[in-house]
Amino acid sequence: MTVDFIFDLLNQFLPGFSGNGFLLLFAMLIPCLILFGFIAVYALVVIYAELKVSSFIQDKVGPMGQGFGFHAGKWGLLQPVADALKLLTKEDIIPGSANRVLFIMAPFMIFIGAFVSFVAIPFGESIIVADLNIGIFYILGVGSLAVIALILAGWSSNNKWSLYGAMRSAAQIVSYEIPAGISLITVIIITGSLNMQEIIAYQQGGIFNWILFDNPFIPVAFVIYFISALAETNRTPFDLPESESELVAGFVTEYSGMRYAFFFLSEYANMFVVSAVAATGFLGGWQSPISGYLDSPGWSVFWMMSKIAFLIFIMIWIRWTVPRLRVDQLMNVCWKVFLPIGLINIFGVAIWTVLLGS
Amino acid sequence: MADMVFWCIAALTVISAAFVVLNNQLLYAAIGLLFTLFGVAGLYVFLWADFIAGVQLLVYIGGILVLIIFGIMLTNQISSVRLSQTNVQQGVGAVVVTWLFIFLSMVISKTPWLIRPALEPESTTAGVGTLLLTRYLLPFEVISVLLLGALIGAAVLSREGN
Numbered sequence: 001m002t003v004d005f006i007f008d009l010l011n012q013f014l015p016g017f018s019g020n021g022f023l024l025l026f027a028m029l030i031p032c033l034i035l036f037g038f039i040a041v042y043a044l045v046v047i048y049a050e051l052k053v054s055s056f057i058q059d060k061v062g063p064m065g066q067g068f069g070f071h072a073g074k075w076g077l078l079q080p081v082a083d084a085l086k087l088l089t090k091e092d093i094i095p096g097s098a099n100r101v102l103f104i105m106a107p108f109m110i111f112i113g114a115f116v117s118f119v120a121i122p123f124g125e126s127i128i129v130a131d132l133n134i135g136i137f138y139i140l141g142v143g144s145l146a147v148i149a150l151i152l153a154g155w156s157s158n159n160k161w162s163l164y165g166a167m168r169s170a171a172q173i174v175s176y177e178i179p180a181g182i183s184l185i186t187v188i189i190i191t192g193s194l195n196m197q198e199i200i201a202y203q204q205g206g207i208f209n210w211i212l213f214d215n216p217f218i219p220v221a222f223v224i225y226f227i228s229a230l231a232e233t234n235r236t237p238f239d240l241p242e243s244e245s246e247l248v249a250g251f252v253t254e255y256s257g258m259r260y261a262f263f264f265l266s267e268y269a270n271m272f273v274v275s276a277v278a279a280t281g282f283l284g285g286w287q288s289p290i291s292g293y294l295d296s297p298g299w300s301v302f303w304m305m306s307k308i309a310f311l312i313f314i315m316i317w318i319r320w321t322v323p324r325l326r327v328d329q330l331m332n333v334c335w336k337v338f339l340p341i342g343l344i345n346i347f348g349v350a351i352w353t354v355l356l357g358s
Numbered sequence: 359m360a361d362m363v364f365w366c367i368a369a370l371t372v373i374s375a376a377f378v379v380l381n382n383q384l385l386y387a388a389i390g391l392l393f394t395l396f397g398v399a400g401l402y403v404f405l406w407a408d409f410i411a412g413v414q415l416l417v418y419i420g421g422i423l424v425l426i427i428f429g430i431m432l433t434n435q436i437s438s439v440r441l442s443q444t445n446v447q448q449g450v451g452a453v454v455v456t457w458l459f460i461f462l463s464m465v466i467s468k469t470p471w472l473i474r475p476a477l478e479p480e481s482t483t484a485g486v487g488t489l490l491l492t493r494y495l496l497p498f499e500v501i502s503v504l505l506l507g508a509l510i511g512a513a514v515l516s517r518e519g520n
Contacts, residue, residue, distance in 0.1 A: 102389070133481050137412045144420020148392060151427050155385075163431075174424060194409075194483055 003027050031129040035118045043268045044080040050316050057320040090257035102156035106149050107262035113145030114269035121276045122196045124286050124301035135196035147173045157254035165250025169241030175334045180228035182342035183221035186349040187281040200285030210284040217348040222282045224338050229274035236319040275311035283307050371397025384430045409483045
């Protein structure tokens with residue numbers, strides 16, 4: 001565990017305070033600060049990826065620049081930095097008729113909801129901030145904090161578009177939590193553990209030991225999880241809460257500057273979290289796809305990151321390919337398709353695991 | 359250190375619970391309830407009941423509190439209505455509260471509290487699962503059937519034409 005490791009290091013370097021409770025507090029704060037920095041840098045990278053991938057899909061070149069001057073850098077590499085600076089320097093507007101306290105609180109709450117999930121994500125063989133016994137369940141649980149933040153953002157803006165967006169988003173997230181949870185239960189049946197590192201350890205020994213290929217029911221569960229994850233992160237084709245053509249920008253209509261950036265940041269952070277859960281639960285986490293090939297602790301970070309990056313790429317790909325769903329289609333898919341299939345899946349996986357062992 | 363964290367969480371729970379009761383704006387009370395439920399989840403963690411803490415987050419904050427806030431927001435003029443926080447039947451209320459206070463104090467002082475050593479258990483989830491499907495199977499199934507009945511009932515009541 002990283003916290004214990006940092007605590008030991010601090011104890012060595014600061015012998016005067018050794019064993020002090022505040023040292024333990026620092027040992028917990030340091031990895032959280034590192035995670036915060038990681039999210040900020042990751043957001044810049046993924047914004048660039050989104051700009052470029054979307055452009056290539058639409059047969060454009062996307063942000064471009066010549067050399068390292070002040071026009072978005074080589075290949076437009078500085079575009080996300082320019083975007084971040086623009087957001088930082090924008091005027092912070094709070095509508096006069098908005099509920100000030102809740103309006104200010106909502107962006108922070110939504111970011112906290114995304115941020116605390118990172119604590120339980122295994123970045124590598126021994127790189128995890130808190131190796132919780134209930135890891136995967138914890139991530140599902142804290143994810144629900146975002147719903148409350150979204151509703152507050154929509155309501156406190158005192159704008160009809162915001163409120164519509166918030167209502168849609170809350171209904172959507174609450175509904176899609178169920179198929180997402182149900183498809184993860186199949187993983188838990190197979191591994192017999194909620195601990196992220198134990199789930200990954202179960203999938204040791206090459207690509208065919210990954211849970212995705214464990215039995216014929218799991219690929220279905222993976223597809224259900226991935227689509228539900230898209231819906232939970234409000235990504236297209238499930239971006240009804242912020243559908244530009246109907247609701248201006250949904251629950252973020254009245255937000256500007258850094259408060260808007262926090263909503264943006266937490267959407268990208270949530271994409272990372274759901275991809276990490278999918279990679280952990282179905283794609284072997286930090287395990288190498290070929291047994292014994294590049295599976296040192298250092299490379300484990302590489303494998304985890306490439307699996308997450310691949311899933312995020314698919315999310316971006318889907319976003320710029322598939323049109324938006326209607327509200328009734330959204331709910332039909334969730335309750336009439338995913339839920340029954342997911343329940344049959346649990347039944348199938350349970351029988352398979354009991355009869356054929358694991 | 360652990361004591362300090364415990365007192366912080368306990369204070370958060372109690373103060374936000376008081377806020378829920380004393381505030382006369384419904385929506386602010388619901389936000390206060392969010393912190394109360396969080397504090398309770400924290401207290402569960404202190405009892406090494408990590409699974410229950412997760413359930414607390416998922417069910418109470420992600421489910422019930424969202425429903426409550428939804429319900430409040432769909433009611434008309436929520437910010438302008440000031441609900442009275444004072445009770446009309448103060449005499450009866452005082453009697454009930456005094457009786458409840460004495461009763462709870464007696465329960466707290468008379469119960470032989472079991473003090474467990476603060477050792478981290480291996481995993482509580484397996485134990486909870488085994489108990490639910492062996493010793494407490496009947497209550498577990500009864501509650502499941504009850505919830506299913508409530509679910510079907512809600513669906514029937516909210517159908518068009520009712």
